[in-house]
Amino acid sequence: MIVAKRKPFEEIKEMLKGYKKVLNVGCGTCVSVCLAGGEKEVAILNAELDMARNLEDDPIEIHGQTVERQCDREYLAELDDIIKKEKFDALMSMACGVGIQFLAERFPDIPTFPGVDTTGLAVNQAVGWYEERCRSCSQCVLGITGGICPITMCAKGLFNGPCGGTNKGNCEISADQPCAWFKIHERLAAQGRLSSIRKINLARGWKDQIPRNLIQPGYKKPEKVS
Amino acid sequence: MRLDYPTNVKIIRVPCTGKVDVMHMLRCFQKGADGVYCVGCLEGSCHYNAGNLRARERVGHVHNLLEEIGIEGDRVRMYNLSSGEGPTFANYAKEMTEHIKSLGPNPLKEKMKKAASA
Numbered sequence: 001m002i003v004a005k006r007k008p009f010e011e012i013k014e015m016l017k018g019y020k021k022v023l024n025v026g027c028g029t030c031v032s033v034c035l036a037g038g039e040k041e042v043a044i045l046n047a048e049l050d051m052a053r054n055l056e057d058d059p060i061e062i063h064g065q066t067v068e069r070q071c072d073r074e075y076l077a078e079l080d081d082i083i084k085k086e087k088f089d090a091l092m093s094m095a096c097g098v099g100i101q102f103l104a105e106r107f108p109d110i111p112t113f114p115g116v117d118t119t120g121l122a123v124n125q126a127v128g129w130y131e132e133r134c135r136s137c138s139q140c141v142l143g144i145t146g147g148i149c150p151i152t153m154c155a156k157g158l159f160n161g162p163c164g165g166t167n168k169g170n171c172e173i174s175a176d177q178p179c180a181w182f183k184i185h186e187r188l189a190a191q192g193r194l195s196s197i198r199k200i201n202l203a204r205g206w207k208d209q210i211p212r213n214l215i216q217p218g219y220k221k222p223e224k225v226s
Numbered sequence: 227m228r229l230d231y232p233t234n235v236k237i238i239r240v241p242c243t244g245k246v247d248v249m250h251m252l253r254c255f256q257k258g259a260d261g262v263y264c265v266g267c268l269e270g271s272c273h274y275n276a277g278n279l280r281a282r283e284r285v286g287h288v289h290n291l292l293e294e295i296g297i298e299g300d301r302v303r304m305y306n307l308s309s310g311e312g313p314t315f316a317n318y319a320k321e322m323t324e325h326i327k328s329l330g331p332n333p334l335k336e337k338m339k340k341a342a343s344a
Contacts, residue, residue: 018318051295052296055295
């Protein structure tokens with residue numbers, strides 16, 4: 001799931017300085033599950049902004065609306081009427097970076113601000129605790145690394161074994177950071193598959209440096225989008 | 227027991243302090259409450275295992291949110307007692323009332339009054 005972290009309140013307050021009527025749009029999918037930008041978090045941020053601006057004698061009229069997903073047009077369309085009717089000075093999105101951009105694209109005449117910092121693709125270790133597992137690099141090597149991602153877990157993103165900084169199973173950057181390649185070796189050894197990392201992996205293609213568009217097999221780009 | 231405790235304390239009953247949400251506490255301040263305190267069961271004796279521990283975490287979170295907003299975080303507190311401790315409940319009510327009196331009224335209340343009269 002995509003995880004995000006709410007931006008510091010001071011930063012949000014500064015972004016919305018001067019705007020009197022704002023719609024804060026939450027997202028009911030990933031950021032809702034990771035407790036960063038769902039209906040509840042929208043309500044909390046709105047209450048904070050309302051109180052802080054009142055204390056500064058600069059009241060703000062802040063509305064909240066949470067849609068199912070901000071990365072789908074059909075759900076963003078729910079906002080068309082309310083945004084047309086209420087004439088907001090600005091929009092705030094508490095969705096991930098994808099949702100924020102899609103919202104800004106749908107309402108290009110209204111300034112749109114991010115309420116969260118998107119932090120990555122993570123697993124849910126416990127309620128409120130998320131660990132990054134994937135950098136969506138577009139060339140998955142998990143098949144040969146025993147299901148452990150060296151791009152995410154290795155500080156250098158190495159493809160062919162550990163560097164000299166591996167230290168008793170940990171990375172040189174921190175004793176709390178396990179060495180990805182140590183873990184990969186351990187897992188593959190237990191599976192009797194060490195041969196899979198004996199061949200050289202070609203360097204990463206940096207496919208994530210330009211926007212990656214994807215059309216799944218059996219689908220095509222529509223001539224017109226709504 | 228017919229114990230006295232300050233009349234300014236308004237009690238909102240919940241089945242467990244684990245039910246108390248961050249938004250419930252924030253909304254109180256937004257509406258002008260001078261202080262909010264949660265009284266939960268003793269730590270380690272929650273019927274739902276961790277309700278009072280979660281409440282303590284949330285109270286701590288609200289403390290930080292209030293500080294960010296510009297309101298004293300110490301206007302929100304967590305207390306624990308067992309259901310057989312009536313006098314302790316009354317003492318906590320008195321203690322919290324005295325504490326809030328020392329902090330003065332919620333600064334938002336003044337602003338709300340000004341806005342209403344404008």
